[in-house]
Amino acid sequence: MRIQKYISQCGICSRRAAEKKILEGAVTVNGEPARIGQDVDPEKDRVEVDGAAARGVVSEKTTLAMNKPKGYLCSNSDPFDAKTVFGLLPPPFDKMKLFCCGRLDKNSQGLLILTNDGELANKITHPSSGIIKRYRVLLNRPLDPSVIPVLTRGVVSEGERLKALKIIPHPSAGSSEEDSRRAEVWLEQGRKREIRRMFEVMGYFVKELKRFQIGSFVLRKIPEGACRVLSDRDIEKILRNPAF
Structure with a gap:
């Protein structure tokens, strides 16, 4: 069994997080630093994560x-x-x-x-799963409609390409100043602080951010x-x- 899969089945973290821990040197197999993709035998090999033994496969999923x-x-x-x-x-x-x-x-x-x-x-x-996450945001100033196609095409921040799948202005954007600062954002990837960073590129500050839907x-x-x-x-x- 691949080591990152075994770690995730032990309920320690997700496979992606396990890969990160392996790269950081936080995972060992029989006392030696682990490698991503390394095969392990749970019956024979001792796997440790952050100094603690990874034990058994979780039987009850919660x-x-x-x-x-x-x-x-x-x-x-x-x-x-x-x-x-x-x-x-x-x-x-x-x-x-x-x-x-x-x-x-x-x-x-x-x-x-x-x-x-x-x-x-x-x-x-x-x-690769492409699971969509939906968020509601409140910006520091009214959302300029010209910003929407820029963010759905993608912008670069800190060397990463950030892209919104869809941005929907608040339905009452024309009726109040606060509503003109509200929008719904759809994401597919979900990089670290992605929504905040992409709006920062365009000169905005996200005052409030709430995720209300996954899939x-x-x-x-x-x-x-x-x-x-x-x-x-x-x-x-x-x-x-x-x-x-």
Whole structure:
């Protein structure tokens, strides 16, 4: 079994995150630094991640949807900030090895998927899956319509090409100044702070950012800071894109 797949099946992190940890030297096999794509035998090889043994294949998959509030990090721990989304989890989920499927930065809010199912996390986050994420943004000034085709064609920030799949101005943009600063953004890839960075390239500042949909699953009836277990039907919705 490929090492990154084994790590994800142990519920430690997604396959993409496992690859990153391998490149950072945080993974060893029998005491030696691991390589991406390396084959391991769970019965014979000792795999360690961040100094802790990766044990067994997770038998029970758990996937949650959280309505993330502002001010919380999508990290298991941070030496400089104690407020993480994992601190919001109620029992018994607070004792599980869950990880985030596509992060939201500290100042963003909305739909966040947490799971111990590495294969599902890979399906949701890998660019080849093309899972669409929808966001609502509030800008510091009215959105100029000429900006929309530029961002849907793509801009470059910090050496990365950032591209929105679709940008929809607020339906009431012409009726109030605040609504003229609101828009809906569709993303397919989801790079780090992608929406904030692409608008910064165009001279805007994103004051508010909320993710409200992944695939066809919409954030509904989950209070801010709370979460609920997702059913198989919910997960099917996540993996099925809305009509474009």
